[in-house]
Amino acid sequence: MARAVVTVPAQAKRGEIIEIKTLAAHAMETGFRRTQLGELIPRDIIRRFTCTYNGVEVYRVDLHPAVAANPLIAFTTTATETGTLSFQWVGDNGYSVTEIAAIRVE
Amino acid sequence: MTARAARLFLALSAARLFVEPAAAGEVPLSERRSGYEFMSRETRAMQDDDTGNPGTLWVLDGEALWKRKAGASDRACSDCHGDARESMKAVAARYPAFDPALRRPVNLEQRINACRVGRQKAPALAYESRDLLALTAYVTRQSRGLPINITIDARTRPFLEAGREAFFRRQGQLNLACAQCHDDHWSGKLAGSPITQAHPTGYPLYRLEWQGLGSLERRLRGCLTGLRAESYPYGAPELVDLELYLMWRANGMRMETPAVRP
The missing domain is CATH 1.10.760.10 (Cytochrome c-like domain)
Known part of the structure; x- marks a missing residue:
């Protein structure tokens, strides 16, 4: 199941620094491991995570094979205006998950 | 060992059993x-914060499975048991529990599978499969803190x-x-x-x-x-x-x- 969880404060004051936490269910298979029969297990990782705030990109991460399974990505941004934060994870084998969170800024 | 020594040994063993109902060496309650x-x-911080605890992903999957209809009887867990936050409260804290039909204790995974096979008429979930772990985690989550x-x-x-x-x-x-x-x-x-x-x-x-x-x-x-x-x-x-x-x-x-x- 391609599940992801985002935690965003429902409301914030204008100019306030808010913390955002995201958690995505993913095995993050490195591509370096082998089965007991010696066959290489193909790589299957999340390659990129982006966060856009009302369409403007505010945060982006490139992920690599050394990142642990079910990556937790926490970051901060400045609450500028009421609107939506959109989160997207993109990875190998067509993996793509999008989550949306609303925020009210006063 | 002489007969007398053997009798003494047995008597001492019996006395020891009498004063120590729990086996010697078990961790005392206070410790x-x-x-x-x-x-x-x-x-610890990772466990304490639900938004960063990766186990949350399984609990949420379990919540979805709890409400999903499955098997020939086309029933979901919630159709019989209702809201797990009420009906499953403190349940996992008493497992493994005695199963009268099998006449032996069963763990929570086995109990969930018994329900799946017997009531939902669905195939049993494999041990350590994502779905069985998710359902077990969701049910057990209702006992957290108890x-x-x-x-x-x-x-x-x-x-x-x-x-x-x-x-x-x-x-x-x-x-x-x-x-x-x-x-x-x-x-x-x-x-x-x-x-x-x-x-x-x-x-x-x-x-x-x-x-x-x-x-x-x-x-x-x-x-x-x-x-x-x-x-x-x-x-x-x-x-x-x-x-x-x-x-x-x-x-x-x-x-x-x-x-x-x-």
């Missing part, structure tokens, strides 16, 4: 500590004793018993890692070493392999007896599911 207390500050509450009666006592016997039995090529580490040396370290008291307070739990959620049976099988003993298969009566003993041994401790362990 019981969850594996949580042996962890680093960072790993004390483990295993009651032993005449029907379950033989299984508890079998589990206790397994805990104190030397096994494998290393010729070690569980008790030698977890009762006698729990304040020490093994290969740099703290030896805990083996209280199963947080299963199914997210183990960083596993990079995923796993059941108590997975942990027990790992421990047996570590002793270089042959592991029992998932769902084996020997494992369930040991689970029953471990849960009984942790009676009164708070459930932490989904816990995080290193």
Whole structure:
């Protein structure tokens, strides 16, 4: 199941620094491991995570094979205006998950 | 040994049994500590914060499965049991529990599968499959913060004793018993890692070493392999007896599911 969880404060004051936490269910298979029969297990990782705030990109991460399974990505941004934060994870084998969170800024 | 000495030995053994109903070497109640207390500050923080605890992913999957219709009877768990937050409260804290049909204790995974096969008319979920772990985690999550509450009666006592016997039995090529580490040396370290008291307070739990959620049976099988003993298969009566003993041994401790362990 391609599940992801985002935690965003429902409301914030204008100019306030808010913390955002995201958690995505993913095995993050490195591509370096082998089965007991010696066959290489193909790589299957999340390659990129982006966060856009009302369409403007505010945060982006490139992920690599050394990142642990079910990556937790926490970051901060400045609450500028009421609107939506959109989160997207993109990875190998067509993996793509999008989550949306609303925020009210006063 | 002379006959007189043998009689004296037997008398002393009987006296010892009389004053110590629990087996010698068990951790006293006041000194019981969850594996949580042996962890680093960072790993504790990961468990404490639901938004960063990776076990949350399984709990949410379990919640979705709880409401999803399955099997020939086309019923979801929630169709009979309603809201799990009410109906499943404190349930996991008393498992493994006696099953009258099987006339032996069953663990929560087996109970969920019995419901799936018997009531939902759906195929049983495989042990350690994502769905079974998710459902188990969701049900057990409803007992978080509540004390483990295993009651032993005449029907379950033989299984508890079998589990206790397994805990104190030397096994494998290393010729070690569980008790030698977890009762006698729990304040020490093994290969740099703290030896805990083996209280199963947080299963199914997210183990960083596993990079995923796993059941108590997975942990027990790992421990047996570590002793270089042959592991029992998932769902084996020997494992369930040991689970029953471990849960009984942790009676009164708070459930932490989904816990995080290193």
